[in-house]
Amino acid sequence: EDQVTQSPEALRLQEGESSSLNCSYTVSGLRGLFWYRQDPGKGPEFLFTLYSAGEEKEKERLKATLTKKESFLHITAPKPEDSATYLCAVQAGSNYKLTFGKGTLLTVNP
Amino acid sequence: DVKVTQSSRYLVKRTGEKVFLECVQDMDHENMFWYRQDPGLGLRLIYFSYDVKMKEKGDIPEGYSVSREKKERFSLILESASTNQTSMYLCASSVTSGRERYEQYFGPGTRLTVT
Numbered sequence: 103e104d105q106v107t108q109s110p111e112a113l114r115l116q117e118g119e120s121s122s123l124n125c126s127y128t129v130s131g132l133r134g135l136f137w138y139r140q141d142p143g144k145g146p147e148f149l150f151t152l153y154s155a156g157e158e159k160e161k162e163r164l165k166a167t168l169t170k171k172e173s174f175l176h177i178t179a180p181k182p183e184d185s186a187t188y189l190c191a192v193q194a195g196s197n198y199k200l201t202f203g204k205g206t207l208l209t210v211n212p
Numbered sequence: 213d214v215k216v217t218q219s220s221r222y223l224v225k226r227t228g229e230k231v232f233l234e235c236v237q238d239m240d241h242e243n244m245f246w247y248r249q250d251p252g253l254g255l256r257l258i259y260f261s262y263d264v265k266m267k268e269k270g271d272i273p274e275g276y277s278v279s280r281e282k283k284e285r286f287s288l289i290l291e292s293a294s295t296n297q298t299s300m301y302l303c304a305s306s307v308t309s310g311r312e313r314y315e316q317y318f319g320p321g322t323r324l325t326v327t
Contacts, residue, residue: 133314134314138318143321145304145318145320145321146255146302148315148316148317148318151314151315191255193314197268198243198306198313199257199260200314203254204253204254205254
């Protein structure tokens with residue numbers, strides 16, 4: 103069974119304090135790893151797809167990386183508007199189902 | 213930009229009522245999904261559809277059914293709503309082919325309360 107574990111569950115940062123969120127996974131035949139951002143009371147917003155170990159993607163202050171066992175979402179010099187829950191999901195096998203982690207709640211204080 | 217819309221943001225229903233949640237996507241995506249999201253449990257897949265009139269059970273299909281009569285529209289039906297179906301319901305869609313084929317795009321969600 104595919105498993106996705108995100109850590110920490112919650113992270114509180116000061117504005118400008120860089121850090122990383124972790125997503126570790128156990129799947130057979132990874133086809134893609136996905137990062138989403140979710141604001142309270144809203145649907146998840148797609149951020150990145152990573153397909154193979156060594157791949158990196160960047161968007162503004164966010165950078166996602168992938169190894170064979172885990173992915174990191176690095177947040178450089180975060181701002182209060184980066185506060186959200188960040189979700190990680192994996193796709194493996196032949197269907198289109200995603201398996202989601204439970205998310206990391208990020209709070210950035212001004 | 214992909215746009216996925218859901219019929220209601222908030223819904224309050226009584227126990228035993230039949231409830232319809234509707235989802236529409238405007239990007240000609242073949243695949244559509246229904247999830248529920250609960251604190252501490254994350255997102256759980258209820259049903260998905262990979263073509264018109266086709267459906268497959270997800271991880272928690274009990275108490276739910278779905279309908280997909282048109283490519284752009286996917287409905288979730290609670291035949292007889294119960295209080296344990298109080299949750300945030302999220303619809304998503306994705307394409308079947310190409311490098312982006314597993315990327316799912318979500319709607320804004322429907323917060324359903326069953327009293």
